[in-house]
Amino acid sequence: MERNGEMRAYVLGAIGVALLVWGSWWGLFWAPRESFMGDVQRIMYVHVPVAWNAMLALTFAFACALASLLRGGWKWDSRLEAAMEVGVALAVLLCILGSIWAKPTWGVWWDWDPRLTTTAIMVSAFAGILALRHFVDDPVKRATWSAVAAIVAFVDVPIVYFSVRWWNSLHQLQSSPETVSRAFHWPLRINAFGILFLMAGMIDLRARVAALRLEGELAPPLPESGREGVR
């Protein structure tokens, strides 16, 4: 059972890597050259899927935080930790990829545009919660506090976005298969699913690591009788 679960994470990761290689190959060598930006536009095939999946990971973290508070299972705490870590890593990658794309097209590495600024603020907010987890030794308090902080941070994201949008704006409309030409669809879709599978595998594996650490912390004695099994 244990081995099967671990295997699932590796299989998901392997499917993700295979799709990423396929999609990136298509994007780099088969997809046509974009007429205005030239070859630099090809970074879209990773930048946009990373953006979607970073948001997805952090939304999943929010769902785990709600489940952890309302239902109280330890598995939700492990998943919350995993989803936040993977989400923050993807959001950092998103900022780096965005900067690499921004320099040749906008002429600057960074701009105080709503989406960029909101992503940077989200990174620091969720990184703060990860730091909080490291400084709380009691697993019960750690689970509750990080779930509370994740809910408050997630609720704040739309307000941050609107406040920064009123403050300044430059970013183009977000790219999706509907807003780009048909010739660019497939690499974008394949890479989006590639990163999705890779992310799912990483969250699964990271949640297992978190659960193993919890097992060590909780045994014995269990601090609460109401909490269900660790995994």
Next chain:
Amino acid sequence: MQLVAAVHKDLLLQWRGRAQAIAIFVFGATSLLLFSFAIGPNAEALRQHAAGFIWLALLLSSTLTLAESFQSEMEEHALEGLLLLPADARALYYGKALANWAQLTLLGVALVPLTVVLYDAPLPRAGGLLGIIMLGAAGLSGPGTLYAAMTSQTRAQQTLLPLLLFPLVVPVLLASVKATSLLILGDPMGQLRSWTILLVCFDAIHWSVCGLLFDRVVED
């Protein structure tokens, strides 16, 4: 009734610890002095940035006020004692948040004359500015009180409170700075209303969400 008792207790605590409040004011004033060194002695630039400086000074000082507000509750398990009375956790949260809001509002008001003197900023309409300071201070104290309750029980609380609070209150900082700047430098496009609405929405959402979640933070 419990809320009134909680507010009374927290205001009394702040009054008795007023030496600390004065020290925090001195910290805010020193920050205002230091910001001007980053810009240089350019009177026009200083006037332009006056609103930003006053809110940055208030934001930095707020972490001291918020952390201090839970320090006494942690001594000899005072908070646990209150919860065992049993006092309602929400009343304790709103009492603490209201007391922090009052202290931050006072601090903001006290920093205004200093800004006028140091940066030669024109004195804005007192009523409008007081309203923005009250709304901005509420935006800091609402989530700040919740986070202070958590971080006061952790190691590295001095690092964690600003780390958690600063990204969260970006909308408060933006809206308060813009609104104060419009009050100081003029508002020909009538933007003040939008920023005020943003502050009201932030305060309403965070005071409700944090009030709902506070009992989980202190009771677990």
